[in-house]
Amino acid sequence: MLNVEIRNENSAFYKGYILFLKEDSAKVKYENSTQEHVVPLNYLREPSDDPPLETSEVQVNDELEVYMSTREGEPPAWWRSKVKKKGDKWLHLDIILPDGSRVSEVVDQGTFRKLSRKLPLTRESFCIFEFQCNDERILELAKEEEIHKDFRALVGPCLVLPDENKHTLLAISLDPGVHRKITLLFDTHVQFLKARSQLSADIERASVRD
Numbered sequence: 001m002l003n004v005e006i007r008n009e010n011s012a013f014y015k016g017y018i019l020f021l022k023e024d025s026a027k028v029k030y031e032n033s034t035q036e037h038v039v040p041l042n043y044l045r046e047p048s049d050d051p052p053l054e055t056s057e058v059q060v061n062d063e064l065e066v067y068m069s070t071r072e073g074e075p076p077a078w079w080r081s082k083v084k085k086k087g088d089k090w091l092h093l094d095i096i097l098p099d100g101s102r103v104s105e106v107v108d109q110g111t112f113r114k115l116s117r118k119l120p121l122t123r124e125s126f127c128i129f130e131f132q133c134n135d136e137r138i139l140e141l142a143k144e145e146e147i148h149k150d151f152r153a154l155v156g157p158c159l160v161l162p163d164e165n166k167h168t169l170l171a172i173s174l175d176p177g178v179h180r181k182i183t184l185l186f187d188t189h190v191q192f193l194k195a196r197s198q199l200s201a202d203i204e205r206a207s208v209r210d
Contacts, residue, residue, distance in 0.1 A: 001145065001152075002159045002174060004121070005078060006030065007043045011098045012077035013065075013116070018044070018159055021126060021172055030075065042120040046174055050114045058083055058091060058112070066093055066112040070103055080115070081105075127179035129171040130163075131186055137197045138190070139164055147196065151189045155181035160189075 005013035006028055015031040025040050053064065065078045084104070085092035091112060095103040133139060139162040141147060148160040156178035160171050169190065171182045 002157055002172065003047055004028070004044045005047055005116075005118075006037075006039060007045070007120075008077070009098070010077075012070075012079045013045065014075060014077040015047075018172075020161065021128075021159070023123065032075065041122055041125075044121045045116065045118040046121070048113060048116040048118060050116070052110045052113055055086055055089055055091060055109050058086060060084065060086060063115055064112050065115055066091075066095070066105070066107050068095075068105065068107060068111060070095060070097075070105075078113075078116070081112075121174075125174060127173045127176055127182075129173075129179060129182045129186060130166075131169040131171070131190060132167065133162070133169050133190070134167050135194070135197070137201065138162075138193045139167070139169070141193055141197050141200075142169055147193070148189070151185070151192075155185060158182060 002018040004016055004018055006016045007013050016028050017031075018026050018028055019036060020027040022038075025038050026044060027036055027038050028044070029036055058064065060083050062083045064081060064083065066081045067076050067078055069076045070079065079095045081093040081095045083091055084094055089109045090106055092104065092106050093112075095105060097103065142160065142162040151160065152158055156173065156175060158171050158173040158178055160169065162168070163170055171186055173179050173182060
């Protein structure tokens, strides 16, 4: 899967992942949610590479992002904020809301980071590898997210899914290094899918005979 941060109407960024890529939008799920949503690509960004900040690295009036919920029962998100006060292990922050208003919160060390430098995604942000496949059984098998787990562990973060209209398998990534590994190893993954598909067919035929 491809992990991303999804901007909501409140301008906060929620953790989630891409399920399917379209021309200028993507089907996504938020973390710990079963609902699917279609959002414009520019509502998405890659997760930040920056580690959490230590309180000692932060000064009063610095702007940063804090991972928290502003209302009870709402999922946490990355909120833009400004430091009002600081202690040894905590910060007193003003959370900046879209309407210009602010919410004051005291947060613990480990929940805040530098402002993300990741830009909104565009279609050009993605590296897309296409593999022609006319085997309907393999295309059907490729819909299962778990079947690609070992391949992703080998090459890195990517989304593997079938495009049944074009009779192709797609491997989508956001990292050119991952894309290079995909181009080298995808044929091996297809052979694995073929073997799994054949095994399922053999088991099905055996169960019919029994």
